[in-house]
Amino acid sequence: MDKEVSCANKADEFIQMFKKGEEFTKDLLKENEKLRYRVAQLEESMAQSVDEARTKLYEERIRLLETELNSFKEKFTQVEMENKDFASKYLEVEEENNNLANLYVASYQLHSTLDFSEVLRIVVEIVINLIGAEKFAILLIDDKTNELIAVATEGIPPADTPRVKIGEGIIGKVTKEGESYFAEDLSAIAAFNPFEPIVCIPLKIKEHVIGVISIYKLLTQKSGFSNVDYELFNLLAGHAATAVFSSRLYTQSERKLTTIQSFLDLLKEKPKR
Amino acid sequence: MPNILVVEDSPTMRQLISFAMKRIQSAHVIEATDGVDALKKLSSDKIDLILCDINMPVMDGLKLVSLVRGNPTFKDIPIIMVTTEGAEEDRKRALAIGANAYLPKPIQTQELIKLVNTYLTGRGN
Numbered sequence: 001m002d003k004e005v006s007c008a009n010k011a012d013e014f015i016q017m018f019k020k021g022e023e024f025t026k027d028l029l030k031e032n033e034k035l036r037y038r039v040a041q042l043e044e045s046m047a048q049s050v051d052e053a054r055t056k057l058y059e060e061r062i063r064l065l066e067t068e069l070n071s072f073k074e075k076f077t078q079v080e081m082e083n084k085d086f087a088s089k090y091l092e093v094e095e096e097n098n099n100l101a102n103l104y105v106a107s108y109q110l111h112s113t114l115d116f117s118e119v120l121r122i123v124v125e126i127v128i129n130l131i132g133a134e135k136f137a138i139l140l141i142d143d144k145t146n147e148l149i150a151v152a153t154e155g156i157p158p159a160d161t162p163r164v165k166i167g168e169g170i171i172g173k174v175t176k177e178g179e180s181y182f183a184e185d186l187s188a189i190a191a192f193n194p195f196e197p198i199v200c201i202p203l204k205i206k207e208h209v210i211g212v213i214s215i216y217k218l219l220t221q222k223s224g225f226s227n228v229d230y231e232l233f234n235l236l237a238g239h240a241a242t243a244v245f246s247s248r249l250y251t252q253s254e255r256k257l258t259t260i261q262s263f264l265d266l267l268k269e270k271p272k273r
Numbered sequence: 274m275p276n277i278l279v280v281e282d283s284p285t286m287r288q289l290i291s292f293a294m295k296r297i298q299s300a301h302v303i304e305a306t307d308g309v310d311a312l313k314k315l316s317s318d319k320i321d322l323i324l325c326d327i328n329m330p331v332m333d334g335l336k337l338v339s340l341v342r343g344n345p346t347f348k349d350i351p352i353i354m355v356t357t358e359g360a361e362e363d364r365k366r367a368l369a370i371g372a373n374a375y376l377p378k379p380i381q382t383q384e385l386i387k388l389v390n391t392y393l394t395g396r397g398n
Contacts, residue, residue: 094383095383098293098381098382098383101289101292101293101382102289102382104292105285105288105289105292106285108288109284109285109288112284122284122285125283125284125285125286126285128283128357128378129283129285129286129289129357129378129379130285130289130379131379132357132378132379134357219357219359219377219378219379220359220360221359221377222359222379
């Protein structure tokens with residue numbers, strides 16, 4: 001009987017223990033579930049924070065790249081502007097170079113001879129080919145009469161260029177004052193008038209005027225004057241004047257020398273009687 | 274080395290054009306004072322391009338162009354007229370005779386160089 005009671009107690013104890021074990025296992029399972037949920041939550045938040053960090057990193061990178069891109073764009077615009085500037089400067093230098101070549105050639109030709117008629121021909125060539133004049137005259141002061149007389153003409157008969165008194169009209173005034181004259185409207189004067197040039201350039205040696213170049217008409221294709229034309233006018237005013245003056249003196253002295261030489265030859269021959 | 278024949282009676286223009294042609298790489302300039310002189314130079318030298326004035330003594334530029342175009346040896350040489358004759362009918366006449374291009378004076382050096390380069394490289398034909 002005691003054995004049966006003891007067995008029943010033990011069985012109750014075992015059942016109690018088993019129930020407790022069951023409860024404990026259930027608690028453990030619940031706890032495990034909670035922990036799993038927590039782990040899942042933590043994993044999710046971790047993943048989220050990694051994504052956020054990455055996004056921030058990318059955003060930062062994009063910002064840097066945008067700054068870099070803007071700086072490149074700025075530099076590109078700057079280089080483009082510099083390039084344009086260089087291109088226009090190059091064109092300016094080219095033009096200046098061409099102008100200097102024109103001036104050099106004109107100057108070289110003017111001083112290439114001491115023959116008066118040759119110098120006049122060169123001045124005519126320069127005025128036609130480099131300036132682009134169609135009708136013009138070169139007038140020099142006659143020391144005896146103190147009047148301007150045409151020594152070379154182009155496009156107009158020499159007879160159509162009358163003598164001009166110093167101080168009279170445009171040509172006379174240019175001679176007297178030594179200042180170039182440019183008509184305001186180059187195309188305005190249609191008919192040829194020997195006293196009304198569209199351009200009149202004094203031929204000056206320092207301040208002494210020896211004559212003028214009087215232009216009446218430009219070539220059809222020449223509509224106006226450029227910077228190099230004014231440079232050429234300045235060059236003609238000075239260089240053509242010295243070339244004309246020195247060649248005239250040289251030609252005159254050559255002629256005198258020939259006359260004297262002939263006279264001397266004649267004298268040498270005379271004693272034979 | 275391209276040989277450029279400059280036919281021009283004015284020494285000033287000859288020198289100016291020769292100056293401009295020096296800026297074309299390795300170009301060599303041969304000068305002639307009129308049409309007859311140009312024909313002599315054409316016979317003695319191999320010419321790649323002719324720059325020719327119209328108003329010249331002895332033989333003018335238009336006569337020279339027609340003779341060059343009528344000669345089987347020279348007929349393909351490009352000819353650029355450089356002249357004071359700026360009227361449209363003068364230009365048409367020169368082109369009708371056989372000139373390739375027409376440039377009125379006073380010349381713009383850059384324009385001349387560009388035109389010469391165009392014909393020397395065959396782009397003008």
